[in-house]
Amino acid sequence: MKSYNTSYSATVEMMEAVQKAKSAQERFSNFQPEKIDQIVKSIAKAAFAKADYLAMIAVEETGMGVVEHKKIKNELGSMGVYESIKDEKTVGVIKRDSKLKLTEVAYPFGVIAAICPTTNPTSTAIFKTLISLKAGNAIVVSPHPTAAYCTVEALKICLEAAILAGAPEGLIGWISKPTMEATTALIQHPSIDLILATGGSGLVKAAYSSGKPAYGVGPGNGPVYFEKSANVKKAVQLVLDSKTFDNGTLCSTEQSIVVHKNIKELAMRELRNHGAYFLNLEEKQRLGNVIAPKEGQLNAKIVGRSAEWIANMANISVPKGTRVLIAEEDKIGKSIPFSLEKLAPIFPLYTAESEEDAYRICTELLNFIGKGHSCSIHTSDDDAAERFGLAMPVSRVLVNTMASIGAAGATTALMPSLTLGCGSYGGNISSDNITARHLYNTKRIAFGINEVILPKTSHSELAPTERTSKRITNINIEEVVDQVIREINRNDLDSNLLSISNTIEQVVKQYTK
Numbered sequence: 376m377k378s379y380n381t382s383y384s385a386t387v388e389m390m391e392a393v394q395k396a397k398s399a400q401e402r403f404s405n406f407q408p409e410k411i412d413q414i415v416k417s418i419a420k421a422a423f424a425k426a427d428y429l430a431m432i433a434v435e436e437t438g439m440g441v442v443e444h445k446k447i448k449n450e451l452g453s454m455g456v457y458e459s460i461k462d463e464k465t466v467g468v469i470k471r472d473s474k475l476k477l478t479e480v481a482y483p484f485g486v487i488a489a490i491c492p493t494t495n496p497t498s499t500a501i502f503k504t505l506i507s508l509k510a511g512n513a514i515v516v517s518p519h520p521t522a523a524y525c526t527v528e529a530l531k532i533c534l535e536a537a538i539l540a541g542a543p544e545g546l547i548g549w550i551s552k553p554t555m556e557a558t559t560a561l562i563q564h565p566s567i568d569l570i571l572a573t574g575g576s577g578l579v580k581a582a583y584s585s586g587k588p589a590y591g592v593g594p595g596n597g598p599v600y601f602e603k604s605a606n607v608k609k610a611v612q613l614v615l616d617s618k619t620f621d622n623g624t625l626c627s628t629e630q631s632i633v634v635h636k637n638i639k640e641l642a643m644r645e646l647r648n649h650g651a652y653f654l655n656l657e658e659k660q661r662l663g664n665v666i667a668p669k670e671g672q673l674n675a676k677i678v679g680r681s682a683e684w685i686a687n688m689a690n691i692s693v694p695k696g697t698r699v700l701i702a703e704e705d706k707i708g709k710s711i712p713f714s715l716e717k718l719a720p721i722f723p724l725y726t727a728e729s730e731e732d733a734y735r736i737c738t739e740l741l742n743f744i745g746k747g748h749s750c751s752i753h754t755s756d757d758d759a760a761e762r763f764g765l766a767m768p769v770s771r772v773l774v775n776t777m778a779s780i781g782a783a784g785a786t787t788a789l790m791p792s793l794t795l796g797c798g799s800y801g802g803n804i805s806s807d808n809i810t811a812r813h814l815y816n817t818k819r820i821a822f823g824i825n826e827v828i829l830p831k832t833s834h835s836e837l838a839p840t841e842r843t844s845k846r847i848t849n850i851n852i853e854e855v856v857d858q859v860i861r862e863i864n865r866n867d868l869d870s871n872l873l874s875i876s877n878t879i880e881q882v883v884k885q886y887t888k
Contacts, residue, residue: 384552385550385551385552385553385554385556385557386554386556386557386560388550388551388552388557389515389517389550389557389560389561389564390560390564392515392545392548392549392550393486393515393548393561393564393566393567394566395544395545395548396486396513396514396515396545396546396547396548396566397485397486397513397566398543398545399513399542399543399544399545399546400483400485400486400511400512400513400546402543403508403511403513403542403543403546404482404483404511406466406511407467408464408465408466408467410541411465411466411508411509411511412461412509413540413541414508414537414540414541414542415457415460415461415505415508415509416457416461416540417536417537417539417540418453418501418504418505418508418533418536418537418540419453419454419456419457419501419505420453420454420536421532421533421535421536422449422452422453422501422529422532422533422536423449423450423453423454425449425529425532426446426449426450426453427442427446427449429445429446429449429497429525429528429529429532430442430443430444430445430446430448430449430497432497432524432525432528433445433496433497433522433525435525436521436522436524436525437493437494437496437521437522437525437679438679438680439493439494439621439622439624439678439679439680440494440621440622440624440679441620441621441622444620444621444622445495445497445498445621447780447785448495448497448498448621448625448793449497449498449501449529451498451780451783451784451785451791451793452497452498452499452501452502452505452793453498453501453502453505455784455785455791456501456502456505456506456791456792456810457505458791459784459790459791459810460505460506460509460810460811463509463811463812464481465481465509465510465511465811465812465814465815466481466482466483466510466511466815467480467481468480468481469481469817475824476821476822476823476824477819477820477821477822478819478820478821479817479818479819479820480817480818480819480820481510481511481815481816481817481818482511482815482816482817482818483510483511483512483814483815483816484510484512484568484569484588484814484815484816485512485513485566485568485569486512486513486514486515486566486567486568486569487503487507487512487513487514487515487567487568487569487570487571487814488514488515488517488561488562488564488567488569488570488571489503489504489507489514489515489516489517489570489571489572490516490517490558490562490570490571490572490573490574490578490582491503491516491517491518491519491522491526491573491574492519492522492573492574493519493521493522494624494625494626494678494679494718495573495621495624495625495793496518496519496522496525496526496529497525497526497528497529498793499573499793499794500516500518500526500529500530500533501529501533502792502793502794503516503571503793503794504516504530504533504547505811506809506810506811506813506814507571507814508537508542508546508547509811509814510811510812510814510815511815512568512569512814512815513545513546513547513548514546514547514548515548515549515550515561515567516530516547516548516549516550517549517550517553517557517558517561518549518550518553519553519574520552520553520554523550523551523552523553526549527549527551530547530549533547534546534547558578559581562581562582562585562587562589563585563586567587568587568588569587569588569589569590569814570582570585570587570588570589570590570591571589571590571794571809572589572590572591572592573591573592573793573794576593576594578591579591579592579593583802589804590794590796590803590804590805590809590813591803592626592748592794592795592796592797592801592803592809593745593746593747593748593797593801593802593803594626594716594744594745594748595625595626595627595628595630595716595745595748595749595795596630596631596715596716596740596741596743596744596745596748597627597628597629597630597741597745597748597749597750597751597769597778598629598630598631598632598633598725598736598737598740598741598750598751599614599629599631599632599633599750599751599752599753599778600633600634600635600727600733600737600750600751600752600753600754600763601632601633601634601635601638601642601753602635602730602733602752602753602754602756602759602760602763603635603637603638603730604754604755604756604759605638605753605754605755606753606755607638607641607642607645608645609753609775610642610753610775611642611645611646611648611649612649613753613775613776613777614629614632614753614777614778615646615649615650615651615698615699616777617629617777617778617779617780617781618698618699618720618722618779619682619698619699619720620777620779620780621679621779622679622680622681622719622720623679623717623718623719623720623721623779624678624679624718625779625780625782625783626716626718626748626795627748627749627771627773627778627779627780627781627782627783627795628718628778628779629722629751629778629779630716630717630722630740630745631704631713631714631722631723631724631725631740632701632722632723632724632725633725633726633727633733633736633737633740634724634725634726634727635727635729635730635733636726636727636728639726643724646699646701649698650696650697650698650699651697651698651699651700651701651722652682652686652693652694652697652699652700652701653701653702653703654691654700654701654702658689658691658702659702659713661689661690661691662685662686662689662691662700662702662712662721663702663712663713664689664712665677665685665688665689666712666713666715666717666721667712667715670709670710671709671710671715673715673716673717673718676688677717677719677721678718678719679718679719680719681720682697682698682699682700682720682721683695683697685700685719685720685721686700698720699720699721699722700720700721700722701721701722701723701724702722702723702724703723703724703725703726704723704724704725705725705726707736707739707740707743708743711723714740714743714744715744716744716745730759730762733763734763734766734767737750737763737767738766738767738768741767741768741769742768745769745801746768746769746797746800746801747768747769747770747797747798747799747800747801747802747803747806748769748770748771748795748797748801749769749770749771749772749773749778749782749795750767750769750772750773750778751772751773751774751776751778751781752764752772752773752774752775753774753775754774754775760772760774760775768800769797769800770795770796770797770798770800770801770806770807771789771795771808773787782795782808783795783808784808789808790807790808790810791808791810792807792808792809792810794808794809795808795809796808796809
């Protein structure tokens with residue numbers, strides 16, 4: 376009964392939030408772009424100011440990640456995102472082309488349903504709120520149940536700032552105690568116009584099957600390739616910093632190391648020097664059982680935990696200060712726990728005999744899990760980086776940088792975003808870093824600029840159907856029948872219906888020429 380009441384109250388709360396959001400968005404859609412920008416800026420500044428507080432409560436509630444790193448995520452999701460979208464035209468007339476006499480007008484989708492994950496709860500909530508409102512939409516958020524408090528706290532900060540800046544009440548809504556039933560009802564609600572889904576593959580599939588426009592993103596499982604010309608010391612430093620950033624909770628984080636055989640020993644030495652612990656065969660087996668107690672299913676208890684914490688779970692003694700756990704591997708698949716997407720500081724290390732072999736390993740890993748998302752390479756050869764990029768079935772390839780935050784736009788020229796599309800490789804509608812420009816429609820006002828002269832037709836000539844009809848009425852039916860019978864007898868066609876039909880057609884054609 377308790378479960379039923381919780382689900383019922385969550386659904387009621389959701390329906391009220393959607394109703395308020397719809398009403399607020401109708402008013403918000405009449406705001407001038409300058410006013411909308413003022414509201415968005417107010418939200419970004421307020422969330423940025425609370426970045427540390429939101430990071431602390433997120434770690435406290437979920438047990439995942441590192442406070443200092445979550446603070447960076449919150450800062451990227453607030454002012455970092457704001458700086459990237461502040462000058463974009465997203466409402467009203469966004470482009471005029473006097474030469475082509477074409478005007479483009481942006482108009483919002485309406486009310487957006489947003490699903491937020493447990494791994495990046497507060498930063499994703501802030502980010503999705505900013506890009507939704509920037510494009511003139513309202514938003515209703517369903518947090519992950521294990522991160523509901525911190526997500527709602529972030530949304531309350533956003534809403535308070537928005538209202539102080541003049542936004543209508545209800546423009547930002549949420550489900551405070553989410554259930555699967557309430558979330559499902561949210562994405563199916565008739566007043567929801569677009570879905571922004573970040574979460575597990577089942578949730579993303581539900582969003583795409585809702586019958587509504589949806590941006591859903593697939594899982595990451597990006598390998599990192601140490602190409603033979605790589606600056607190994609620098610590469611190892613970047614990869615380990617990336618892998619331990621918030622204990623590996625970003626889906627763009629490197630998941631497997633693929634190293635060219637020529638630099639393998641050097642790479643392993645540098646990895647040890649930077650805090651990596653290499654597992655022996657017995658330890659590898661024990662940790663594998665912790666990674667995936669059931670074949671092909673990641674143990675949620677290791678997500679966002681430190682290497683030392685996870686080693687203790689597996690009853691493995693590691694030196695204090697161990698940053699990542701590494702096992703050499705040569706297989707890929709559901710029965711190989713180390714090849715799964717591990718949102719934790721754990722690596723398999725694959726040895727590539729050649730560039731082609733590296734491509735094979737990386738492609739197999741991506742085809743297994745994470746196709747379309749991201750991968751990375753460390754190299755001193757720009758041509759090698761391009762060859763790798765062209766060969767990989769992903770939407771973003773990171774070169775000589777931290778893949779975790781590089782894919783999100785922190786260390787690269789990619790658009791700052793916490794929702795990374797996987798394109799058709801991953802069954803997504805977009806391969807972009809999702810931002811405000813994806814959350815509005817475009818109306819086009821097009822003037823005629825070319826004259827088309829249509830050819831004249833003769834009204835005295837009978838239409839084809841009239842000519843055929845006239846000829847057929849003049850046919851001597853008896854003559855047609857007699858000739859058909861003669862042809863059948865002459866060719867002995869009495870048992871071949873297809874030949875008889877062809878004969879009739881040929882005879883009729885003679886009379887209709």
